[in-house]
Amino acid sequence: MPSLKNIAADLPPVQKTRRVFDGSFMVLLVLTLAGGVAVGVVSGWARVGQILIETFEFIAMLAPKIGAGIFIAATLPILLPRERVGRLIGRESGVRGLVVAAACGAALPGGPMMTFPLAAGLGVAGADLGAMVAFISGWSLLGLNRTLIWEFSFLPSDLVWTRYLLSLPMPVLLGLAARAVMQRRLA
Structure with missing residues (x-):
């Protein structure tokens, strides 16, 4: 598994060759x-x-949707300065970085064809595992598009608000847990 270090001098991890028929x-x-x-x-x-x-x-x-998502993921590390991504949502970004990642995930419209490649691209661009978990969890649990269009349309608003408020801290907590797991693995 490639390392997700956030040191400016590190080159993006080399992807190992993947076999189609694994x-x-x-x-x-x-x-x-x-x-x-x-x-x-x-x-x-x-x-x-x-x-x-x-x-x-x-x-x-x-x-085409999957292709576009993979293209975006492949171009992110080239377009975004690694040290800036690392400062914003890297390992040393603290809770603020997890909140930023979760908020970006919550604001991201679209489905998994966009979200997962984008998370992978952010990881290569300098985001740490905790931020990637917060990003995906923010999209999954707090997705504004789904909440505003679907949940409020079909469910009682008190149910939607209760679910949303209970889910609000989860992406950050999951990101902290992912960072703790990675810290133990690296120790």
């Missing part, structure tokens, strides 16, 4: 094939064909 892919492949055979036996092979067509249509719709 162990996790093989597990997914076996589960997918077993599911396909089960659907074929229960609902007929025509239904398996329909599912395959729907799946490839869904992949065609998602591919």
Whole structure:
């Protein structure tokens, strides 16, 4: 696993070569094939064909979004000065850095195709693991887009406010926990 140090002299971590057909892919492949055979036996092979067509249509719709997210993640370390990112949301940024990361995650519209590559790009650009956890947790727990558009539209406002206020400190607490875990691993 690459180190997420925030020293200006450090170069971005070298990514090790990833194999497409690794162990996790093989597990997914076996589960997918077993599911396909089960659907074929229960609902007929025509239904398996329909599912395959729907799946490839869904992949065609998602591919540009995933590509854009990965492109943004790849360009962040080039565009953002590593020492500035490190000061803002790096290991030495303290609780303030976790609050900034959580607030940025909460304000970020969009789905996981944007959020996860962006978090990875911030990590390479100088953010520490705690800030990345706070960023993703802020997006997941405090996402303003989802809260304003969906939750307030369908749920009672007292429920939404209660959930939001109880969730408010969680990204920072999770970021602190991630930093503590990393500190122990490095010690």
